[in-house]
Amino acid sequence: MSEVLAKTEAIVKKGKALGADEVLAKTVFGRHRQTRFSNNQIDIAVAWNNYVTDVALTWNKRLVATQIRNFQNTDKIMEQLFKLAKVSKENPMYGGIAKGTFNYLKPTADKKLQELEDPAEYVFEAIEAAKKEAGVEVNTGGILYAKYEDVYLASSEGPTGQDARSAIELSIRAFSQIDASGHGVECCSSLRDFKPFRAGEKAGKIARLAKNPKQGEEGKFNVIFDPLFFGSMLGTWGTMASAYSVMIQLSVFVKKLGQKVASDMVTLRDNPAEYSVSNRVFDAEGFPIQENVFIDHGVLKTYLHNTSTAKIFKTKTTGNAGLVQPIPWNIEMDSGDISREELFGEVKRGLYLTNTWYTRFQNYATGDFSTIPRDGIFLIENGEIKQSWKDLRLSDNALRLLSQITGMSKERQHVHWWLEAEPPSLSPYVLAKDIQMTRPK
Amino acid sequence: MLQKVKTLDKDLVDYALDYARSKKVEYAETRAHSTQHDELVIKNGVLDAFVSTIDTGFCVRILANGGLGFASTNKWTKEEAKTVVDTAYKFTTIARRKDKITFAEEKGVETKWSVEQKKKIEDIPPEKKIEELMEVDKTFASQEIKIPGRIMACTINLTEKYFVNSEGSAISSFVPNIETFAFITVAENGKPEQAYKQFGRSGGWEAFDEWKMTEAMLHEAKVLQKLVKEGKVVKPGKMDLVCGTEVTGIASHESCGHPIEADRILGREMSQAGRSFIYPGGPFWIGTRIGNDIVTIVDDPTVKNSHGYYEYDDEGIKARRRYLYKNGIINEFLQNRETAAKLDTRSNGSSRANSYAREAIVRMANTFLLPGDWTEEEVIEDVKHGIYMKSFTEWNIDDRRFNQRYVGREAYLIENGELKHPVARPIIETTTKNWWSSVDAISKEVGFDAATCGKGDPMQGIPVYAGGPVIRLKEVYVK
Numbered sequence: 001m002s003e004v005l006a007k008t009e010a011i012v013k014k015g016k017a018l019g020a021d022e023v024l025a026k027t028v029f030g031r032h033r034q035t036r037f038s039n040n041q042i043d044i045a046v047a048w049n050n051y052v053t054d055v056a057l058t059w060n061k062r063l064v065a066t067q068i069r070n071f072q073n074t075d076k077i078m079e080q081l082f083k084l085a086k087v088s089k090e091n092p093m094y095g096g097i098a099k100g101t102f103n104y105l106k107p108t109a110d111k112k113l114q115e116l117e118d119p120a121e122y123v124f125e126a127i128e129a130a131k132k133e134a135g136v137e138v139n140t141g142g143i144l145y146a147k148y149e150d151v152y153l154a155s156s157e158g159p160t161g162q163d164a165r166s167a168i169e170l171s172i173r174a175f176s177q178i179d180a181s182g183h184g185v186e187c188c189s190s191l192r193d194f195k196p197f198r199a200g201e202k203a204g205k206i207a208r209l210a211k212n213p214k215q216g217e218e219g220k221f222n223v224i225f226d227p228l229f230f231g232s233m234l235g236t237w238g239t240m241a242s243a244y245s246v247m248i249q250l251s252v253f254v255k256k257l258g259q260k261v262a263s264d265m266v267t268l269r270d271n272p273a274e275y276s277v278s279n280r281v282f283d284a285e286g287f288p289i290q291e292n293v294f295i296d297h298g299v300l301k302t303y304l305h306n307t308s309t310a311k312i313f314k315t316k317t318t319g320n321a322g323l324v325q326p327i328p329w330n331i332e333m334d335s336g337d338i339s340r341e342e343l344f345g346e347v348k349r350g351l352y353l354t355n356t357w358y359t360r361f362q363n364y365a366t367g368d369f370s371t372i373p374r375d376g377i378f379l380i381e382n383g384e385i386k387q388s389w390k391d392l393r394l395s396d397n398a399l400r401l402l403s404q405i406t407g408m409s410k411e412r413q414h415v416h417w418w419l420e421a422e423p424p425s426l427s428p429y430v431l432a433k434d435i436q437m438t439r440p441k
Numbered sequence: 442m443l444q445k446v447k448t449l450d451k452d453l454v455d456y457a458l459d460y461a462r463s464k465k466v467e468y469a470e471t472r473a474h475s476t477q478h479d480e481l482v483i484k485n486g487v488l489d490a491f492v493s494t495i496d497t498g499f500c501v502r503i504l505a506n507g508g509l510g511f512a513s514t515n516k517w518t519k520e521e522a523k524t525v526v527d528t529a530y531k532f533t534t535i536a537r538r539k540d541k542i543t544f545a546e547e548k549g550v551e552t553k554w555s556v557e558q559k560k561k562i563e564d565i566p567p568e569k570k571i572e573e574l575m576e577v578d579k580t581f582a583s584q585e586i587k588i589p590g591r592i593m594a595c596t597i598n599l600t601e602k603y604f605v606n607s608e609g610s611a612i613s614s615f616v617p618n619i620e621t622f623a624f625i626t627v628a629e630n631g632k633p634e635q636a637y638k639q640f641g642r643s644g645g646w647e648a649f650d651e652w653k654m655t656e657a658m659l660h661e662a663k664v665l666q667k668l669v670k671e672g673k674v675v676k677p678g679k680m681d682l683v684c685g686t687e688v689t690g691i692a693s694h695e696s697c698g699h700p701i702e703a704d705r706i707l708g709r710e711m712s713q714a715g716r717s718f719i720y721p722g723g724p725f726w727i728g729t730r731i732g733n734d735i736v737t738i739v740d741d742p743t744v745k746n747s748h749g750y751y752e753y754d755d756e757g758i759k760a761r762r763r764y765l766y767k768n769g770i771i772n773e774f775l776q777n778r779e780t781a782a783k784l785d786t787r788s789n790g791s792s793r794a795n796s797y798a799r800e801a802i803v804r805m806a807n808t809f810l811l812p813g814d815w816t817e818e819e820v821i822e823d824v825k826h827g828i829y830m831k832s833f834t835e836w837n838i839d840d841r842r843f844n845q846r847y848v849g850r851e852a853y854l855i856e857n858g859e860l861k862h863p864v865a866r867p868i869i870e871t872t873t874k875n876w877w878s879s880v881d882a883i884s885k886e887v888g889f890d891a892a893t894c895g896k897g898d899p900m901q902g903i904p905v906y907a908g909g910p911v912i913r914l915k916e917v918y919v920k
Contacts, residue, residue, distance in 0.1 A: 034898075034899075035535065036709075036898070038707075038708045038709045038710075038711050038712070039707075039708050039709075041536065041538045041539065041540070042508065042535060042536035042537070042538065043509065043536070043542070043709055044508075044509040044510070044511055044532075044536075044800060045508070045509070045510050045511070045532035045533075045535040045536065046510075046511045046512070046532070046800060047511070047512040047513070047525075047528045047529070047532065048500075048512070048513045048514070048798040049512075049513070049514045049515075049516070049525075050515060050798075051514075051515055051516050052515070062488075062491075063489070063490045063491070064490065064491045064492070064493065065490060065491075065492045065493075066443060066492065066493055066494050067494040067495075067496065069495075069496070069497065069498075069515045069516075070515065070516045070517075072517075077443060077495075080443045080444065080493075081443070081493070084443075084491060084493055084567055087566070087567050087568040087571075088488060088491050088567065088568075088571065089487070089488040089571055089575070090487075090488075091487045091488055091489060091490075092487060093487060117531075118535050120535045120536070120537065139708065139711075141708060141709070141710075141711035141712045142711075142712035143712065143713070143898050145898075171712055171713075172712065173711055173712035175711070175716075178716070178720060178723065179841075183712070247484065247485065247590065248484060248485065248590045248591065248592045248624065248626075249589060249590030249626035249633065249635065250590075250624070324482070324489065324490045324492075325489075357715075357840060358837035358838065358839075358840075359837075360835045360836055360837050361834075361835055362834045362835040362848050362866055363633065363634065363635050363834070364635060365626060365633040365635060366633065368835070368866075369835065370835060370837060370846060371837070372837050372838070372839050372840075372844070374715070374839065374840050391839070391844050393837075393844070393846060393870065395846075417713075418713045418898055418900065419895070419900050438846075438870055439844075439870070440844045440845070440846075440870050440871045440872050440875075441870060441871060441918040
């Protein structure tokens with residue numbers, strides 16, 4: 001057993017010795033590197049190292065949690081935490097944490113990301129790719145982020161294990177004019193698959209096509225969503241599938257289990273698989289991660305659970321435990337059976353939306369929302385990009401959007417950027433009919 | 442609240458700075474934060490979890506070789522301090538910039554500052570915190586209103602900071618801050634409506650006396666109930682729109698505070714939070730008209746006990762009120778030392794970081810429209826046909842901060858100067874210039890709402906106030 005895992009287990013033992021019912025400890029030694037750039041130059045290179053143990057403790061259905069840094073003052077902190085549990089209030093709904101011992105998949109983290117110190121070349125590669133597409137005058141900005149985490153988990157209820165998680169992400173936005181831009185991302189769990197030029201190329205291409213945008217028109221349009229845009233929506237639906245969101249009505253899926261919530265073509269799953277930037281082998285309770293289909297051919301099949309919410313909903317955990325609430329890891333949308341080009345060919349007159357931000361709801365329970373497309377907004381006629389537009393807003397309903405989907409491409413992209421496409425997702429190009437667009441007056 | 446075993450180790454922070462200065466640096470700083478943090482979550486009437494942590498760490502930022510390097514850690518050893526400094530210094534060479542980064546000149550400052558507490562948070566036992574919060578929840582949920590879902594989260598941060606730099610600054614500070622977020626769903630005949638409310642201030646536990654959360658949440662629940670029962674949609678068209686202080690505040694924040702951030706103007710946030718309709722060589726710059734001449738919007742970190750209060754920013758610059766739009770004219774950008782150097786000016790103390798593990802960047806503090814000389818009644822009584830949008834639900838704005846939309850939460854029809862029935866989700870979708878150019882009446886009383894402003898990558902949520910008086914927009918399109 002590693003020294004760190006032994007120390008993590010010692011925290012659990014300390015909690016039990018104090019009289020706790022359950023104790024869960026997860027130590028993460030994280031190494032994070034980020035390079036930020038704008039105006040085609042690097043602004044700052046950043047490193048942050050974390051040495052943190054998350055601890056959750058229960059006593060008579062009172063859940064309290066803390067963090068211990070670098071195993072400093074462990075005994076004192078655990079004593080204070082147990083005292084806090086004793087004066088806390090009972091949560092009658094609390095249903096425990098995962099029990100038993102489990103076999104986990106072997107972690108596949110890329111050790112090269114642990115050693116990555118100067119990733120500037122990847123930034124320059126992406127900038128050059130954007131310039132090739134949009135010309136040397138293109139103005140780019142973005143971030144390159146790499147992480148490597150060693151994770152050690154111990155639980156009084158049985159689970160114990162080690163994980164290693166790695167990711168590298170490049171996000172680049174290219175401006176060919178002040179109001180003409182494109183955005184590309186490249187997200188991988190290992191350096192092996194990481195091709196930063198792809199993100200630069202895509203950002204540059206969209207920026208070139210977006211030049212001289214015209215004021216967009218209001219109305220209902222058939223819309224092709226780029227994976228970057230739709231990844232943002234997949235993240236929204238994934239978060240709404242969390243049982244926690246359902247319990248507090250931050251979801252359109254309340255009381256809809258077993259019901260049709262989307263077009264027949266739509267199958268969504270949560271899967272923190274090996275390729276994903278949120279790859280992992282167990283959740284925060286030490287339950288093995290699994291693939292969960294939560295919308296199957298349009299029908300809502302399950303919510304995403306930890307052990308406690310699963311008990312409330314009389315089902316089993318889906319391996320989505322965060323420390324307090326279930327969270328989605330990586331939302332996948334099943335691909336279609338036609339190419340991207342064929343999907344565009346299905347649009348006689350419509351829009352191609354390449355990215356969005358600032359998605360906000362009037363009402364999470366009904367699903368009324370708006371979001372602001374950014375970067376290239378294109379009018380499509382007879383399957384071809386006809387014109388660049390600007391200043392439009394998608395103002396519709398999240399359930400209605402799911403039901404209006406009529407096609408997906410074979411091609412899919414793994415996307416994640418900032419908080420706008422969070423959690424990460426794997427999305428095809430998606431065609432939806434009669435989507436409401438509005439503009440300022 | 443967990444008690445600190447030992448206080449922030451200033452000697453180690455000084456050691457890290459001295460070690461950084463031993464290298465060929467143009468500038469170096471070390472910033473340490475130690476935060477005692479409590480978070481209580483009450484979900485549907487039960488305490489879901491009580492999280493209590495202490496997070497203590499420090500960062501080093503170095504300007505050398507024309508580039509900036511930053512590194513942080515939460516491991517408090519000399520060996521780690523050296524590693525962090527070495528990393529930050531090495532990272533200054535990564536940029537290989539053509540134009541070198543410089544900082545606007547400043548003199549070193551040695552000072553201490555803190556926010557006083559009338560009721561010290563450290564003296565409030567955890568059971569008292571739980572009890573007060575649960576009492577709020579219980580009282581507003583026990584009325585004759587069907588509330589199928591609700592959540593309330595209270596976050597308490599006691600943050601001690603120590604900042605030193607190579608120019609001789611040494612600044613110690615202590616800020617206690619409390620924030621509570623509540624989200625409720627009210628249903629009538631199966632139709633749900635939702636509202637959220639955020640309360641926040643710096644200071645002590647007296648915040649709970651001042652907020653009157655029970656009354657505020659009960660008001661929200663009643664508004665939603667009435668909206669479901671009596672709300673009517675508005676007939677779209679041009680009309681006068683009276684905006685409550687919450688709506689004035691969000692518009693001030695989104696369409697004045699954000700576009701006036703100099704890093705955004707210079708493109709440094711272009712791939713995340715975006716750019717601005719103000720940019721070098723563009724149609725809008727300092728001196729350009731953006732609104733009616735009665736519009737003056739300021740950002741002021743020095744509002745006592747505000748959510749965004751500070752006396753010195755995270756680059757050690759003294760805070761002051763900034764006049765962003767003055768008499769309808771773009772007047773002053775929010776600057777840190779890096780942007781100020783690029784724009785040949787001085788920092789106005791707008792650099793903030795939410796953690797030792799994050800670079801300080803240009804941020805707002807408390808952004809609000811200055812008051813006029815109308816009473817709220819006078820603002821309304823002149824309206825023949827219009828809407829009073831007292832608060833908002835959905836909102837968003839494009840990443841140039843020009844095309845924005847606000848949807849009313851509590852809103853009423855105005856006819857011949859009188860408030861009539863509730864209006865269901867009226868929408869204004871307009872431009873920044875049109876919004877501020879349409880203001881023709883401003884009330885005397887300024888109201889503030891707490892908010893958490895998002896910016897930076899990784900995201901740095903930072904406490905702010907957004908506020909202003911009641912205002913009237915003349916003849917705008919509402920749907």
